[in-house]
Amino acid sequence: MKGVLLAGGTGSRLRPITHTGPKQLVPVGNKPVIEYAIDDMREAGITEIGVVLGNKGRGEIQKFLGDGSDYGVDITYIIQGNPLGLAHAAGCARDFVDGDNFVMYLGDNILKQGIGDLVESYQEGDYGAGIALQAVDNPREFGIADVDDDGTITRLVEKPDDPPTNLALIGIYVFSDAIFDAIEEIDPSWRGELEITDAIQSLLDAGYSIDSHVIEGWWKDTGKPEDILEANHLVLEDNPGMKAGTVQEGAEVRGHVDLHETATIESGAVVRGPVSIGPGTTIEDDTYVGPYTSIGPDSTIAGVHIENSVVIGESDIRTSGKVVDSLLGRGADIGNADELLPDGRRLVVGENSDLKL
Numbered sequence: 001m002k003g004v005l006l007a008g009g010t011g012s013r014l015r016p017i018t019h020t021g022p023k024q025l026v027p028v029g030n031k032p033v034i035e036y037a038i039d040d041m042r043e044a045g046i047t048e049i050g051v052v053l054g055n056k057g058r059g060e061i062q063k064f065l066g067d068g069s070d071y072g073v074d075i076t077y078i079i080q081g082n083p084l085g086l087a088h089a090a091g092c093a094r095d096f097v098d099g100d101n102f103v104m105y106l107g108d109n110i111l112k113q114g115i116g117d118l119v120e121s122y123q124e125g126d127y128g129a130g131i132a133l134q135a136v137d138n139p140r141e142f143g144i145a146d147v148d149d150d151g152t153i154t155r156l157v158e159k160p161d162d163p164p165t166n167l168a169l170i171g172i173y174v175f176s177d178a179i180f181d182a183i184e185e186i187d188p189s190w191r192g193e194l195e196i197t198d199a200i201q202s203l204l205d206a207g208y209s210i211d212s213h214v215i216e217g218w219w220k221d222t223g224k225p226e227d228i229l230e231a232n233h234l235v236l237e238d239n240p241g242m243k244a245g246t247v248q249e250g251a252e253v254r255g256h257v258d259l260h261e262t263a264t265i266e267s268g269a270v271v272r273g274p275v276s277i278g279p280g281t282t283i284e285d286d287t288y289v290g291p292y293t294s295i296g297p298d299s300t301i302a303g304v305h306i307e308n309s310v311v312i313g314e315s316d317i318r319t320s321g322k323v324v325d326s327l328l329g330r331g332a333d334i335g336n337a338d339e340l341l342p343d344g345r346r347l348v349v350g351e352n353s354d355l356k357l
Contacts, residue, residue, distance in 0.1 A: 001119065001174075002100050003046040003073075004093045005037055007061050007107040008054025008080050024107040025057070025064060026228060027312060029235035030258070030276040030294050032064065034107045038071050044116045046103060047073045050096040052080050052089045085193030090175070091183045099177050104196075106171035110231050112217030112238060115172060121213045122174040128208025129200055130174035133167040134215045142168035143197045145212060153210040156197045158189075167212070169197065170219050174211075178203060225327045232310050233292040236274035245277070255291065278313060296330070303336065 007024045024034035041049055049068060053061060058079075068075030080092045090104055101122070103115060115132070122130035131153065133145055139160070146155040146164040157164065173196070182202040189195045204210055220231040236256075245263035247253055253265060255273030263277045268285035271277075276294040283289055284302035293306055296313025304319050309326040311317070317334045328334075 001046055001123075002097055002102040003041040003049040004078075004090065004097070004102050004104045005034070005041070005049055005051045005107050006086065006089050006104065007034060007051050008056075008083050008089060023057075025060060027294065027296060027310070028110060028228060028231045029239065030278045030296060031235075033110060033231075034061070034065070035071070036110045037105045037107050038065075038068075038073060040111070040114045041103060041105065042072050043114055044103070044119045046119075048076075049073050050076045050078045050093050051107075052078045052092055054080055054083050083193075085188070085191075086196035087183045087186065087194035087199045090196065090199070091180060091194070094177075094180045097177060097180075101174065101176055104173045104175060106221075109171050109219065109221055110235070111170070111172070111215055111219040112234070113215060118172065118213040118215075119174060122211050125211055126209065127174075127211040128176050128178050128203040128206075130211035130213060131200070132170050132172040132215055133212050134170050134219050135166050136168040137166070139163035139166045139168060144168060147212050153200075153204065153212050155204070156201045158195065158197050167214065170215065171221065173200075176208075178206075178208060182206070228310055228327055229308065229325060232294050233308065236276060236292055236294065251283075260297075281313075304334075 025032045051065065062077060065075055076096055078092050078096055080089050103119065118130060118132050131145060136142055140163060141159060143156060143158045144160055144163045144165060145153050145167045147167060148154055179199060182199045183194060185202050186194060186198040200210060218234050220227055220234065243253065243257050243259045244261045245259040247265045248267040250267030251265045252270045257271055257273040258276040259265065260277060260279040262279045263281045265271055265283045266285050269283045269287045271283060271289045272291055274291060275289055277283065278295060278297035280298040281295055282300050284300065286303050287301050288305040289301065290307025292308045295301060295311045299311055299313055299315040302318040304317050304321060304323055306323040308324055311328045312330040314330050315328060315332040319334050319336045320338060
């Protein structure tokens with residue numbers, strides 16, 4: 001079985017963070033989102049992976065992943081170009097798949113339990129496709145599956161007014177090569193895109209059985225800043241780190257802290273986990289780093305109270321203020337305005353920024 005990892009899209013919901021890089025490389029727990037998907041595939045025994053790229057962020061993703069050898073996989077790059085829908089992205093991988101069954105995984109998804117059970121369930125039956133589902137509180141906002149008592153899908157409905165179930169498609173699928181003929185049979189939706197739900201429904205209409213697997217652990221689509229923060233919370237909670245770097249005498253460190261071997265917590269700092277601190281980063285005296293915070297590489301954090309936040313990296317944060325529930329992009333520089341006149345906030349704010357002052 002092969003893997004197809006979708007890494008296109010514009011990341012519009014994550015602007016301004018994605019003005020300077022693709023959404024799949026935004027870190028959660030100091031690890032780029034796309035790396036979680038690759039880990040899940042490898043752990044399910046899938047080592048031949050085609051990464052489908054769009055026009056935005058193509059070079060950065062290729063540079064980060066390389067040939068895949070650093071992650072124990074073999075990566076082939078597939079160019080989609082303009083984002084014309086998930087089914088279009090899948091269709092671009094036809095030559096790579098070359099008749100095999102394959103997992104298709106949206107590269108901005110993170111889930112707790114991996115995909116091994118989904119793959120195993122699909123392989124145990126005779127199916128045209130298998131779909132990962134999760135119960136959601138707001139089924140009108142998702143593609144929804146109608147499922148019979150033995151778990152076989154009977155119908156798919158996109159954002160229904162009257163949902164038949166609360167089981168949402170979460171963006172992880174297993175397909176036979178029959179999906180490619182189904183994609184050729186569908187028309188673009190009202191959005192002008194080829195929808196994967198329409199292609200799967202075409203398989204159903206043609207008589208193929210569709211397997212379903214309900215994901216019991218947490219799942220997050222990391223498409224928005226608040227999703228990144230929640231995913232960071234969940235990852236840090238589930239994967240407690242171990243101190244490895246330098247903790248100076250007089251520093252107070254409690255709970256699980258993943259401290260890179262080249263990072264330093266100076267005397268007088270307080271760090272309460274779960275927290276992840278990346279390489280080359282220094283937490284200076286009189287600083288509080290609170291739970292569910294990830295601080296990326298080559299950063300200096302001084303005098304600030306920060307918690308439940310993600311600092312992507314290469315940042316200099318020196319302020320007596322309090323930072324909570326925040327996503328700070330690479331190279332963020334936050335200074336202290338206490339002694340500056342006139343009094344007031346001093347901001348350089350990019351397009352699509354969201355501030356609470």
